[in-house]
Amino acid sequence: MSDTTPAYYGADAVGPFLTWPLVNEAVESALKAVVKSSPALTAQPRRTFTPIGSQSVQDQGLLLTMPAFVGNYETSSRGGSSTLACKLVTSFSGNAQRQPPLPSILAHVLVFSHQTGQLAAIMEATDLTTRRTVAASLVSTKYLYFRRFGPDAEVTRPITVAIVGCGVQGQMHALAFCQSFRVRKLLCNNRSRAKAEELAKLIGLEVGGQAVEVCESSREACHEADVICVATFAKEPLIHSQDLKPSGGVHINAVGAGEIHFSEVAPSVYRRSKVYVDCYANAEAELVGLPAPITAEVGEVILSKDYPKEQDITVFQSMGMASEDACVAQAVLDAISAGKDKDE
Numbered sequence: 338m339s340d341t342t343p344a345y346y347g348a349d350a351v352g353p354f355l356t357w358p359l360v361n362e363a364v365e366s367a368l369k370a371v372v373k374s375s376p377a378l379t380a381q382p383r384r385t386f387t388p389i390g391s392q393s394v395q396d397q398g399l400l401l402t403m404p405a406f407v408g409n410y411e412t413s414s415r416g417g418s419s420t421l422a423c424k425l426v427t428s429f430s431g432n433a434q435r436q437p438p439l440p441s442i443l444a445h446v447l448v449f450s451h452q453t454g455q456l457a458a459i460m461e462a463t464d465l466t467t468r469r470t471v472a473a474s475l476v477s478t479k480y481l482y483f484r485r486f487g488p489d490a491e492v493t494r495p496i497t498v499a500i501v502g503c504g505v506q507g508q509m510h511a512l513a514f515c516q517s518f519r520v521r522k523l524l525c526n527n528r529s530r531a532k533a534e535e536l537a538k539l540i541g542l543e544v545g546g547q548a549v550e551v552c553e554s555s556r557e558a559c560h561e562a563d564v565i566c567v568a569t570f571a572k573e574p575l576i577h578s579q580d581l582k583p584s585g586g587v588h589i590n591a592v593g594a595g596e597i598h599f600s601e602v603a604p605s606v607y608r609r610s611k612v613y614v615d616c617y618a619n620a621e622a623e624l625v626g627l628p629a630p631i632t633a634e635v636g637e638v639i640l641s642k643d644y645p646k647e648q649d650i651t652v653f654q655s656m657g658m659a660s661e662d663a664c665v666a667q668a669v670l671d672a673i674s675a676g677k678d679k680d681e
């Protein structure tokens with residue numbers, strides 16, 4: 338009888354495989370796979386939210402279950418690939434205040450054989466979640482911002498980036514944007530100044546080569562930014578229309594805010610913007626009340642090459658989707674197996 342015990346991969350085993358080329362490619366595949374006209378076969382039922390009620394707002398938490406099957410999607414290493422997975426992720430926004438602090442978002446992904454349904458692996462996915470979310474912002478910025486200026490703009494065009502919210506997501510966005518694009522200036526703002534200062538120091542140590550400023554307000558951070566990444570739990574808007582560069586030509590990655598994804602950005606911004614999402618089906622359920630129509634899915638833009646105009650204000654309303662986790666987890670598993678095959 339064959340051994341049916343699933344393999345367990347902890348954070349240390351997964352971490353070395355979460356390189357930007359691997360994660361970006363898997364996330365771009367997922368963004369394209371969910372588009373209706375895509376040749377990939379995707380089933381991504383609505384994710385469930387289980388609220389964990391408590392008297393204290395700080396202690397409130399959520400458990401999300403996120404299943405996805407992505408069949409016959411393109412990868413550079415294997416041609417057509419398929420994946421069946423379910424991510425279990427919790428969101429406890431008070432965790433950062435605990436002693437010692439814990440991440441607000443904690444996750445595992447279960448990866449199944451799409452041929453037999455057997456559970457093949459359980460993978461720690463906290464860092465995977467952070468990186469795939471950042472990758473969705475990187476890919477969106479490439480196609481929704483840079484490509485409006487030409488085919489090589491993501492390599493040649495210098496940009497000023499604002500980071501609003503310098504927690505786990507904000508830090509990883511700052512690092513990845515500075516490492517992936519020509520960032521001439523990085524402007525950091527956080528509710529508590531100490532975290533923005535911590536991030537400025539980290540960027541100086543890890544990247545260097547760009548000016549880094551700590552800003553007292555989100556307005557100060559955003560007023561000259563070409564690209565803005567906002568990742569907080571704020572229920573009230575942090576970015577207003579008058580905070581943006583008067584000339585337009587701004588892209589916002591709206592990443593955070595927990596249950597109401599769009600609360601960080603003011604209606605005044607949405608009303609002037611073209612809004613893009615990772616997936617229509619999730620948007621229908623999770624963006625009820627969004628103060629603007631949705632222009633397209635990011636994957637539609639990648640496939641159609643119908644890029645925004647130079648002076649447009651664009652918002653990537655990132656919700657996070659299970660297909661991204663499934664494609665990244667599968668790519669990590671494939672890389673682990675390829676490494677094992679080489680050793681044998």
Ligand SMILES: NC(=O)C1=CN([C@@H]2O[C@H](COP(=O)(O)OP(=O)(O)OC[C@H]3O[C@@H](n4cnc5c(N)ncnc54)[C@H](O)[C@@H]3O)[C@@H](O)[C@H]2O)C=CC1
Pocket residue numbers: 428430433441442466467470502503504505506507527528529532568569570571572592593594595655656657658
């Ligand atoms: N779109 C997606 O795929 C994903 C989105 N997220 C979301 O990203 C957001 C940030 O997550 P993490 O960085 O992991 O959390 P974190 O707890 O590490 O960082 C949150 C940051 O936001 C700031 N903040 C919290 N509440 C605030 C408020 N009311 N006003 C201003 N600033 C506030 C905190 O000072 C902290 O620096 C959350 O809303 C989370 O749900 C997380 C994972 C995936």
Ligand SMILES: O=C([O-])C1=[NH+]CCC1
Pocket residue numbers: 401426428442466595656657658
């Ligand atoms: O997609 C995801 O994993 C999450 N979105 C919001 C919290 C976690």
